[in-house]
Amino acid sequence: MPGPVTLKNITTFEMAQHQLHECVYKCAKILELEDEVMRMLENPMQQVQVSVPVKMDDGTTRVFPGFRVIHNNVLGPAKGGIRFHPEETVDTVKALAAWMTWKCALLDLPLGGSKGGIICNTKELSEGELERLSRSYIDRIWKFIGPDVDVLAPDVYTTPQIMTWMMDEYSKVSGKNQFGAVTGKPVLVGGSVGRNNATAMGGMYTIREAAKELEIDLSQTTIAIQGFGQVGSSAARLAEKLFDAKVVAVSDSRGGIYNPDGLNIKDVIQHKAKTKSVIYAPNTKTITNTEVLELDVDILIPAALENVITRDNAKNIKAKILAELANGPTTPEADNILNQNGIHVIPDILCNAGGVTVSYFEIVQNRCMWYWTAKEVRKRLDKKMTHAYHEVLSTSKECNLDMRMGAYAVALSRIVDAMKLRGWV
Numbered sequence: 002m003p004g005p006v007t008l009k010n011i012t013t014f015e016m017a018q019h020q021l022h023e024c025v026y027k028c029a030k031i032l033e034l035e036d037e038v039m040r041m042l043e044n045p046m047q048q049v050q051v052s053v054p055v056k057m058d059d060g061t062t063r064v065f066p067g068f069r070v071i072h073n074n075v076l077g078p079a080k081g082g083i084r085f086h087p088e089e090t091v092d093t094v095k096a097l098a099a100w101m102t103w104k105c106a107l108l109d110l111p112l113g114g115s116k117g118g119i120i121c122n123t124k125e126l127s128e129g130e131l132e133r134l135s136r137s138y139i140d141r142i143w144k145f146i147g148p149d150v151d152v153l154a155p156d157v158y159t160t161p162q163i164m165t166w167m168m169d170e171y172s173k174v175s176g177k178n179q180f181g182a183v184t185g186k187p188v189l190v191g192g193s194v195g196r197n198n199a200t201a202m203g204g205m206y207t208i209r210e211a212a213k214e215l216e217i218d219l220s221q222t223t224i225a226i227q228g229f230g231q232v233g234s235s236a237a238r239l240a241e242k243l244f245d246a247k248v249v250a251v252s253d254s255r256g257g258i259y260n261p262d263g264l265n266i267k268d269v270i271q272h273k274a275k276t277k278s279v280i281y282a283p284n285t286k287t288i289t290n291t292e293v294l295e296l297d298v299d300i301l302i303p304a305a306l307e308n309v310i311t312r313d314n315a316k317n318i319k320a321k322i323l324a325e326l327a328n329g330p331t332t333p334e335a336d337n338i339l340n341q342n343g344i345h346v347i348p349d350i351l352c353n354a355g356g357v358t359v360s361y362f363e364i365v366q367n368r369c370m371w372y373w374t375a376k377e378v379r380k381r382l383d384k385k386m387t388h389a390y391h392e393v394l395s396t397s398k399e400c401n402l403d404m405r406m407g408a409y410a411v412a413l414s415r416i417v418d419a420m421k422l423r424g425w426v
């Protein structure tokens with residue numbers, strides 16, 4: 002975790018990392034954690050940097066820099082995505098690995114946190130080059146990963162096909178089938194059913210519990226969702242299906258759409274498939290992304306970018322529940338304003354943890370060679386998310402913390418207790 006940083010001239014992503022670290026520091030003070038404990042959590046336990054050679058289609062060889070970072074594995078084998086991005090940096094990978102540590106601990110998964118990345122532009126690579134890159138990366142890092150050590154998962158620009166190549170290469174070098182070394186695989190080769198909409202589904206369970214706490218009848222609620230990608234569109238569909246709630250607005254990078262009587266989500270999905278955007282879907286009014294956030298709705302779901310709720314617009318948020326399916330959508334200054342205004346925030350590390358939870362289920366199924374039905378996956382996800390929500394709620398009430406700090410308090414105390422038990426600190 003960095004010390005004070007100048008917030009001038011830093012990218013949005015660095016800003017999101019900074020917020021995350023701020024939460025951890027604040028929480029560490031509340032929990033009165035000793036300096037050596039914080040030093041242990043400040044830096045990753047292991048950082049591997051590799052050069053990944055790839056034979057290109059034109060006969061030349063290119064070398065791509067790659068990383069794999071384990072932030073902390075006190076609770077179990079590390080778990081984290083692998084990103085293929087032209088602007089990847091080891092600092093980003095380190096921050097994201099720490100984020101995985103907090104999320105896994107909060108959900109009480111027997112896993113630590115890790116992350117990896119390769120600096121590359123997937124749009125410039127052929128299918129064959131992409132496969133050779135994925136396999137070559139595993140050839141460089143295979144000694145540092147595995148089902149009992151560090152499990153890989155998809156992230157930015159890495160797909161189920163890439164995960165399958167990586168699992169296959171790891172199986173080859175280790176001389177046996179090792180489905181549990183990688184998650185996010187297609188169901189046919191050891192993936193879990195229910196992973197596609199797990200993040201949104203997990204978020205819905207936390208919204209259901211928040212509504213009970215606030216005595217809100219979900220069938221009478223209106224919902225606005227920023228972002229209509231994998232997570233946002235699933236959230237819109239599920240809110241209609243599970244709660245019979247009215248989704249009145251959704252948006253994407255080109256703008257938002259609004260209908261006070263409720264959108265027809267199926268039509269919006271079809272419109273987006275045809276035109277690549279939600280805007281101008283039939284029977285809707287076009288609005289801006291800012292307007293989407295400030296609508297007079299009961300539930301607001303950011304499901305796109307970081308830092309969209311800031312000190313400038315937080316006072317205009319009218320929703321009773323803010324369910325953070327996106328990572329880092331709210332700045333610390335905005336958090337204070339939301340809390341003062343009595344908005345119930347379901348923080349990102351809780352709200353969007355359904356994805357990593359079903360990834361954990363994938364590891365369990367791979368280890369047992371016993372595959373669950375969609376109903377079983379949903380039931381287990383519900384149990385995990387509901388339990389985590391109530392732990393955060395009761396901690397925040399008992400310790401007089403907001404929900405975000407409550408979530409970090411639960412996660413940090415679990416990690417610190419385990420480090421003490423194992424004699425690390």
Ligand SMILES: NC(=O)c1ccc[n+]([C@@H]2O[C@H](COP(=O)([O-])OP(=O)(O)OC[C@H]3O[C@@H](n4cnc5c(N)ncnc54)[C@H](O)[C@@H]3O)[C@@H](O)[C@H]2O)c1
Pocket residue numbers: 200227228229230231232233252253254255290304305306307326327328353354356
């Ligand atoms: N996919 C997962 O399982 C998962 C898990 C945990 C957290 N998240 C978080 O959820 C968020 C969305 O992830 P995703 O997988 O749905 O991504 P995605 O790429 O499928 O969708 C992102 C959506 O955001 C929209 N968008 C981009 N710029 C925008 C802007 N300026 N204003 C409004 N909308 C804009 C895009 O048009 C798209 O609809 C991210 O913050 C991600 O980190 C995703």
